[in-house]
Structure formats: structure tokens, C-alpha cells
Amino acid sequence: MYKQKKKKRESWGSNFGFIMATAGFSIGLGNIxxxxxxxxxxxxxxxxxxxLIIIALIGLPIFLAEAGLGRKAQSGIITGLRKLTRRGSPWVLIxxxxxxxxxxxxxxxxMIMGWIFAYLIKVIAGGFSGMTVxxxxxxxxxxxxxPLAVFGYTLxxxxxxxxIVSRGVRNGIEKFVKISMPLLLFMLIILSAYSLSLPGAMKGVSWYLKPDFSAINGQTFLEALGQAFFSVGIGLAxxxxxxxxxxxxxxxxxxGSIWVISFDTCVAFLSGLVIFPALFAFHIAPDSGPGLLFITIPNLLNQMPGGMIFGFLFFFLVVIAAITTAVGLIETISANASELLKIGRKTSVWLWLGFIVLLAIxxxxxxxxxxxxxxxxxxxxxxxxxxxxxxxxxxxxxFISLYVIFYWTFDRFQMDINTGATTLKITPIWKPIIYFIVPCVILTILITGLTS
Structure with a gap:
């Protein structure tokens, strides 16, 4: 068993802080x-x-398993898995x-955050006003x-x-997300209300909320699976x-996990209520692809009344969502580096930020x-x-799914996850989901990714 010298570990000030921070990690560009x-x-x-079905059946169980392992280990993922198994264990590969x-x-x-900051500044300056498609x-x-302009905006x-991250868990991350995440949700509600008020917006609502089952094929399921992984942040530690x-x-x-998954799904759903009614109101195709945010939205702003205000709020919203996810990614990387290299938090944060800036080039x-x-x-x-x-x-x-099946086992998984739970708990009905549905679906995603 891997042994590590004990030291006082940071912790969340409240369960609300954990929910907001973890939801912030999940919520980002993937949702909007x-x-x-x-x-x-x-x-x-x-x-x-x-x-929505995949988020409930696949996203929640894997998220619970990953967060539960972290709570049990009380350390970063690499040192934590060494403690839970042993040094050199193949499970540490997770x-x-x-x-x-x-x-x-x-x-x-x-890089994409650099683009978003560039667009936010241009919207504030009214730079898109009068521009053609x-x-x-x-x-x-x-x-x-x-590259020079993008690199500059990226800084x-x-x-x-x-x-934010160098200030620590409570004083940095938790304080930031307690303000930014409610603000993000509030702005989404305001923007969706504005979008729904536009003439012709209900056509977009009908298209967005009324399922056309004839349009469903195997690719639809695979796209939904991939989006669930990307959005929730499964497998990112x-x-x-x-x-x-x-x-x-x-x-x-x-x-707490149900709140995180619900918050993440709610933001994705509301972002659709912001974008699709507005697109239909101004006769813009909803299948505009990855350029939707950077090409279609500025074009939309030029056509709608109050477009500059809408544009500022929209891109500021995207900035908040992007930063909360990036904070989670950097915290994950730097916290593990701090444990492995025996260096302080601030040193680790700025060291790895500098490394990732070079990696972005x-x-x-x-x-x-x-x-x-x-x-x-x-x-x-x-x-x-x-x-x-x-x-x-x-x-x-x-690998997380297989760890639960072959190493953790369902009985211990159930007991550990239910520790501290009050009203909602893991029941035996979860066993076939975790043992069969989850690994089979994830394996399908992986095979598709390798063969596509």
C-alpha cells in the first residue's frame, strides 16, 4: 500500500461550495x-x-464513482489511486x-477562450454593427x-x-463559483426570456422540444453519448x-452529485432556449455547425433589437462558463502536480499554467x-x-466503470457512496446499470472514436 506523509488538506467550506465548484467544472463551452x-x-x-436519458443512466453513475473515489482517497487522483490500490497498480492509469x-x-x-475574449471586446466596442454575413x-x-492576436487574448x-486557483479551494475557487454560477444561471434565464419574446420564436421552441423520432439513428445516439462525456467532464479527474x-x-x-448533474443539464437546456428561438425568429439555420457561436451569433445580433446588449450578455456568459471549467482543469492538474512534486500550490499553479500556454501554441x-x-x-x-x-x-x-465492477465491487461502492447520504441513496436497482449498461455504452463510444 502506498504511504504518504499526512498533512492538513484543504476542504470545501460547505456542500453548496462543492456543488457550485463541481457544476462550474462541468459547465463550460460544452454546454453553450x-x-x-x-x-x-x-x-x-x-x-x-x-x-437526457444518457445523462441520467451513464453520466450520473460514472460521476458518482469518480467523485466518490476522490472523497474516499482524500488526495489527488494519482496518489489517491495508489492509496486505494497500490503503487504500480494498473488502476492508477485512470x-x-x-x-x-x-x-x-x-x-x-x-485558444478558444482567447477567441471568446476577442469577441466580447469587439461586441462591447460595437465592432459587428453593420457587418454582412x-x-x-x-x-x-x-x-x-x-497567432499573435490569439496568443495575446489568451493571456x-x-x-x-x-x-483564482492560486488562492486555494475556499478563498479562490469556492468564492469565485458562489458568485459566478448563480450569475450564469440568472443571465441564461434573462437571455432565454428575451429570446422567447421575439416574433416567430415559438417555431424554434417547437423544433427544440418536440422530438421527431424519424430523425433518430445510430449516429444520434453516439453524438448524444459523446456530448454527455464532454459536458459532464467524465474521465478528466x-x-x-x-x-x-x-x-x-x-x-x-x-x-450533491444529483445537483451537479442537474445544474449542468439545466444550463445546456437553457442555452438551447437562448439560441434556437432566436435563430428561427430571424430565419437562420440551426445546423450551422461549430461556427454557430462565432459566425451565426454575431450575424444574429445585427438583426435583433438591442443586439449589442444581448451580445454583451451572451459572450460574457460564455466567458464565465469557460473560466469555471478552466479553473477546474487547472486545479486538477496543479493539485496532482503539487502532491507528486512536493511543491506549493501557487508554484504548481503558475508552473503548469505556463506549461499549458506553451502546449497551446x-x-x-x-x-x-x-x-x-x-x-x-x-x-x-x-x-x-x-x-x-x-x-x-x-x-x-x-476504466472507472471497470474499477467499480472488478475492484471496488457493488456492495462496497454502495456502502461508500451512501456514507453521509440522507434521503437519496444508491439502491440495488443500480447494480445492473453499473455492471452492464454503463460499461457497454462507454465501450461503444470508445470503439466508435477509434474507428470513425
Whole structure:
């Protein structure tokens, strides 16, 4: 058994702090940017229906398992899995894969955050006013292909993230999310109410909420599965890290996890109510793809009354969502590095932020000078996204599922997760879900990612 010198560990000030911080980790660009364009590409209501089922059957059990392991270990994922198993155990690979996936995702996440900050500044300055669709598309191409400009904008979120995470769990992360997450939800409600008030918006609501089951095929299920992994953050070691700051016996993990998953799903759902009614009101196609946020939305702003105010609120909302996820990713990476390298929190945070900034450079250049550089038919950015999302994320999630089945076992899993639970608890009905449905579905995602 791996032994580590005991030291006082940070903890959440309240269960509410854990819920807000972990929900912030889950809620990000996946809920607002990716959910909207994937739902738009897959028929709206039919995709939403399948997505909700998968979140309940797959997302919640894996999230509970990962956060529960963190609470039990009371340390970062690598040292924690060594304590729960042994040093050199193959199960520790869960930790290494999760940290690698978090680092790779954070590398291009910084780049996209740079784009978002650039758009927020341009919206505030009224820069999109009067621009044609072609000019907006050209602006997107010019921005993303200018590595110096993108790198400069990227430094803004880097500094903000570093200042938040370096202050610690209670004084930094918890204080930030207790303000930012309710604000994010409030802004979403205001924006969705505004979007729903537009003439013709109800056509978008009907398209978004009324499932067309004839549009469902195997690809719809796979897209919904992939989105659930991306949105909740399964396999990124974030739930493990945030769970490790919970009290091992007094925290209600079941209720807290249900709140986190519900909050994450609610934000994705509300983002659809912001975007799709507005798109239909102004006769813009909902299946605009990944460019929805950076091309379609600025075009939409030019057509709607009060577009500048809507645009500022919308992009500020996206900034908040992106930062809360990035804070979780950096906390996960730096906390594990601090334990393994025996260095202080602040040193670890700024060291790894600097490393990830360097790691972001190839993705930034892949939209500019290195655009012609292809690996297996993919740009550097696309390759990093493919490896981290389609392979590493799902592999880590599959290993967590197998750990529960073969090492933890359902009886011990049930007992550990229910420790501290009050009203809602894990019951034997979960056993077939965890033993059969979850691993089979995750394996399907992984095989699809490797063969697509």
C-alpha cells in the first residue's frame, strides 16, 4: 500500500461550495457552444430526448464513482489511486490518463477562450454593427489565423485563472463559483426570456422540444453519448479532485452529485432556449455547425433589437462558463502536480499554467501558419481534440466503470457512496446499470472514436 506523509488538506467550506465548484467544472463551452451546434445538427428535440436519458443512466453513475473515489482517497487522483490500490497498480492509469486528457483539452481550451475574449471586446466596442454575413465570416477567419492576436487574448484568461486557483479551494475557487454560477444561471434565464419574446420564436421552441423520432439513428445516439462525456467532464479527474475536498463521512455525495448533474443539464437546456428561438425568429439555420457561436451569433445580433446588449450578455456568459471549467482543469492538474512534486500550490499553479500556454501554441498555429500541416488527415488542433475527447476521455471513463465492477465491487461502492447520504441513496436497482449498461455504452463510444 502506498504511504504518504499526512498533512492538513484543504476542504470545501460547505456542500453548496462543492456543488457550485463541481457544476462550474462541468459547465463550460460544452454546454453553450458544443451542445447547441450538436443538437442543431441532430434534429433538436430528438437529440435532447436521448441526451437526457444518457445523462441520467451513464453520466450520473460514472460521476458518482469518480467523485466518490476522490472523497474516499482524500488526495489527488494519482496518489489517491495508489492509496486505494497500490503503487504500480494498473488502476492508477485512470489518473494518468485523466491528467493527460485534462492537459490536452486545456491546451486548446485556452485558444478558444482567447477567441471568446476577442469577441466580447469587439461586441462591447460595437465592432459587428453593420457587418454582412460574409464580413463576419471573414473576421472569424482573420482572427483565428492570426497567432499573435490569439496568443495575446489568451493571456487574459490565463492570468484570471491563475489568480483564482492560486488562492486555494475556499478563498479562490469556492468564492469565485458562489458568485459566478448563480450569475450564469440568472443571465441564461434573462437571455432565454428575451429570446422567447421575439416574433416567430415559438417555431424554434417547437423544433427544440418536440422530438421527431424519424430523425433518430445510430449516429444520434453516439453524438448524444459523446456530448454527455464532454459536458459532464467524465474521465478528466476533475470530479475526483473536487470530491477529495469533501468531508469523508459527513458530506452527502449522492444529493450533491444529483445537483451537479442537474445544474449542468439545466444550463445546456437553457442555452438551447437562448439560441434556437432566436435563430428561427430571424430565419437562420440551426445546423450551422461549430461556427454557430462565432459566425451565426454575431450575424444574429445585427438583426435583433438591442443586439449589442444581448451580445454583451451572451459572450460574457460564455466567458464565465469557460473560466469555471478552466479553473477546474487547472486545479486538477496543479493539485496532482503539487502532491507528486512536493511543491506549493501557487508554484504548481503558475508552473503548469505556463506549461499549458506553451502546449497551446501548436493549436493556435494550426489555424494560421501551420494550417497545411496534417496528421492522419487532421490539423494539430483536430488531432488533439480527437485524441483527448474520443480516446483518452472515454478510456478513462471505461476504466472507472471497470474499477467499480472488478475492484471496488457493488456492495462496497454502495456502502461508500451512501456514507453521509440522507434521503437519496444508491439502491440495488443500480447494480445492473453499473455492471452492464454503463460499461457497454462507454465501450461503444470508445470503439466508435477509434474507428470513425
Amino acid at each position: 457552444w458544443r451542445f447547441s451546434y450538436v443538437a442543431g445538427h441532430n434534429g433538436g428535440g430528438a437529440f435532447l430526448f436521448i441526451y 489518473g494518468w490518463i485523466g491528467i493527460l486528457a485534462a492537459s490536452l483539452i486545456m491546451s486548446y481550451y485556452l 460574409e464580413q463576419i465570416a471573414l473576421h472569424y477567419e482573420q482572427l483565428t489565423s492570426n 487574459i484568461p490565463v492570468i484570471l485563472i491563475g489568480l 476533475g470530479a475526483f479532485t473536487y470530491g477529495s475536498y469533501l468531508h469523508p463521512h459527513k458530506s452527502d455525495l449522492v444529493k 501548436p493549436s493556435i498555429l494550426s489555424h494560421g501558419p501551420w494550417a497545411a500541416m496534417k496528421f492522419f488527415g487532421m490539423s494539430i488542433f483536430e488531432l488533439i481534440d480527437y485524441v483527448s475527447g474520443n480516446i483518452l476521455l472515454t478510456t478513462s471513463g471505461l
